[in-house]
Amino acid sequence: MRITFPHLGNAYIAVESLLRGLGHEPVTPPLTNRQTLERGSFHSPAEMCLPFKISLGNMLEGIDLGAESVLMIGGWGPCRLGYYGEIQRLLLEALGKEVEFITLEVPRGNYSRYMVHLQKLTGSTKFDHLRSGASLSWAKLNALEELEILALQTRPREKKRGATTGYLQYQLEQLRAAETVQEVEEILSTASRGFLRLRAREQNRPLRLGVVGEIYTVMDPFSNLRLEERLGYLGVEVVRTISLAEWVKNHIFKKALGLYSLAPLRRLAAGYLRGFIGGHGLESIARSVDLARKNLDGVVHVLPLSCMPEIVARGILPRVSRDHGIPVLSLMVDEHTGEGGFQTRLEAFVDMVQRRVGRLGK
Secondary structure (H helix, E strand, C coil): EEEECCCCCCCHHHHHHHHHHHCCEECCCCCCCCCHHHHHCCCCCCCCCHHHHHHHHHHHHHHCCCCCCCEECCCCCCCCCHHHHHHHHHHHHCCCCCEEEEEEECCCCHHHHHHHHHHHHHCCHHHHHHHHHHHHHHHHHHHHHHHHHHHHHHHEECCCCCHHHHHHHHHHHHHHCCCHHHHHHHHHHHHHHHHCCECCCCCCCCEEEEEEEHHHHHCCCCCCHHHHHHHHCEEEEHHHCCCHHHHHHHHHHHCCCCCCHHHHHHCCCCCCCCCCCCCCHHHHHHHHHHHHHCCCCCCEEEECCHHHHHHHHHHHHHHHHHHHCCCEEEEEEECCCCHHHHHHHHHHHHHHHHHHHHHHHH
């Protein structure tokens, strides 16, 4: 079966290996660009958020390349992610796109529906092939996140501007082509040494800013206007608080087995949130408190326009900032966000944090 899927940063590298291991042909849409967004926005309800519009554009581009099926994730709770797949299926159907939708989500009592979708993916795949494909995919997912973190640490310290971004892209291409877990490990080992060679010998301590917010806009460079890269060029080491590998482990596996608990996050957010608000709203508050306790210099909060959980978090973060003495900048993005204003706000925030750090003598 020829299966397409929406982009989420560089996760396509792992998804391709997983689908091949399951005996399918991945149909990877072109990397998200302005045309993707415009096409998805044109066919989406106006009130839907940026991730919905971009992922619909990705699906349309994948179908143009001959995909027979669409792989999508689902969810439940106040966040609208749980409705994405069904609404997108209906929109594609209205456009005359005859494709099968495979939506994977954590079952809530209805295990039969979950198993039907899972069986569509696994089919008659032999266990050994399934295991090797899943192992390679998991290794790639963890490796690409490690490569990205190495780039975040190197970019504010690099000798030549842009060298880190170019080197990261090269290593990601190598990772995409890897066919065994051993190759993945070798690529990561080589890259670890390579990133060190890009750093200047004499280094000042860079600012360290944590990034929190809705998972898609935090992890997808097109959605957040290359936020991490822009901060790196401003001399900032970005500290991630969201990992897709951790999300998969917690929300796909542990939650399905009843082993995932929000208790640690609730303890961190105590006094700010009383209950579950969906999405990554709880995480945005809890991680901001944690970043302050770890003496980071500031927090950047990124969210899509109309995202209810993150709008709630946005209203609480000023209090977190006052209580814990950590500067917080909230950046809302949609299809109309301009690069000029976005860059200006980042530069002003970084300058303010730099002066504050100087006064505090950190």
